[in-house]
Amino acid sequence: MTRKAAQNIVALVYDFDGTLSPGNMQEETIFKAYGIDKRKFWAKSQALVHRRGYEQTLAYLRLLIDDPVFKRKPLRKAYLKKLARNVLYYPGVAEGYFDQLGHFMEAIPEVAECGIKLEHYIISSGLKEILDGTSIRKYFKQVYACEYDFKGGRPVFPKLVINDTNKTQFLFRINKGKFKLSESINQHMPEEGRRIPFRNMVYIGDGITDVPSMTVMHKSGGNAIAVYDPSRRVPREVKEMVAEKRAEHFAPADFRPDKLLVKILHRTLKKIIYSIAYRSSSDRSSDWVRRHM
Numbered sequence: 687m688t689r690k691a692a693q694n695i696v697a698l699v700y701d702f703d704g705t706l707s708p709g710n711m712q713e714e715t716i717f718k719a720y721g722i723d724k725r726k727f728w729a730k731s732q733a734l735v736h737r738r739g740y741e742q743t744l745a746y747l748r749l750l751i752d753d754p755v756f757k758r759k760p761l762r763k764a765y766l767k768k769l770a771r772n773v774l775y776y777p778g779v780a781e782g783y784f785d786q787l788g789h790f791m792e793a794i795p796e797v798a799e800c801g802i803k804l805e806h807y808i809i810s811s812g813l814k815e816i817l818d819g820t821s822i823r824k825y826f827k828q829v830y831a832c833e834y835d836f837k838g839g840r841p842v843f844p845k846l847v848i849n850d851t852n853k854t855q856f857l858f859r860i861n862k863g864k865f866k867l868s869e870s871i872n873q874h875m876p877e878e879g880r881r882i883p884f885r886n887m888v889y890i891g892d893g894i895t896d897v898p899s900m901t902v903m904h905k906s907g908g909n910a911i912a913v914y915d916p917s918r919r920v921p922r923e924v925k926e927m928v929a930e931k932r933a934e935h936f937a938p939a940d941f942r943p944d945k946l947l948v949k950i951l952h953r954t955l956k957k958i959i960y961s962i963a964y965r966s967s968s969d970r971s972s973d974w975v976r977r978h979m
């Protein structure tokens with residue numbers, strides 16, 4: 687029998703490009719360092735997809751190994767980490783957002799009463815080596831992104847590919863607390879044995895590539911928020927995600943304390959915290975009754 691988990695952990699799960707960061711991490715880091723024309727690179731990548739039948743993510747991962755510029759100067763692991771300092775963030779992300787959210791939680795009495803903890807996760811189709819080098823890495827419990835196998839410091843083969851549809855696998859890993867790829871997540875695990883139930887999870891993403899993840903969140907009783915570039919008008923895909931009930935809220939990707947997104951997050955966190963407190967008091971009542979019947 688599976689032991690009942692405390693289920694007092696709350697998870698915020700973020701997409702990266704377009705959600706925490708404007709644009710695309712490869713463009714700000716690798717392309718600028720190598721002087722690569724982004725349109726030409728993505729056109730080559732699309733050519734692999736359309737002419738050779740490559741999966742989208744595998745196509746760009748192959749080019750980062752095989753394209754002549756990378757043959758001449760391979761993308762070494764340490765160099766990718768170093769390039770991470772050029773990653774751009776939306777307002778607030780690298781200026782206190784994570785600590786402020788922690789303080790917001792601490793101010794709610796139920797958080798200490800029920801031992802509630804907040805964890806942050808990234809699930810991205812970008813490169814893990816870049817994400818591991820970012821200044822905000824320390825705030826995340828796990829970062830899931832595409833990974834190469836490196837031999838002698840050079841990337842030889844992608845050992846993990848994350849695309850829009852298999853992103854959902856990592857939601858289940860977070861849900862079941864089975865973080866390592868070597869751990870199977872296919873076995874049935876009763877709801878009460880799961881480390882973080884979906885109702886305690888919030889997914890934050892920006893686009894069409896997040897639709898499968900938001901759909902899983904929605905169907906499983908979780909929470910989803912769609913964000914968009916604050917300098918643009920509300921994009922059509924964001925409107926559709928809300929209209930089709932894949933995301934319950936949408937807001938500009940501005941993570942500063944007085945902004946709409948943070949207000950929505952506060953409200954969502956309060957809902958989750960009070961629900962955890964409510965369940966724990968109802969559990970105590972039924973335990974008492976069971977002992978006194």
Ligand SMILES: [Mg+2]
Nearest residue numbers: 701703704892
């Ligand atoms: Mg994105």
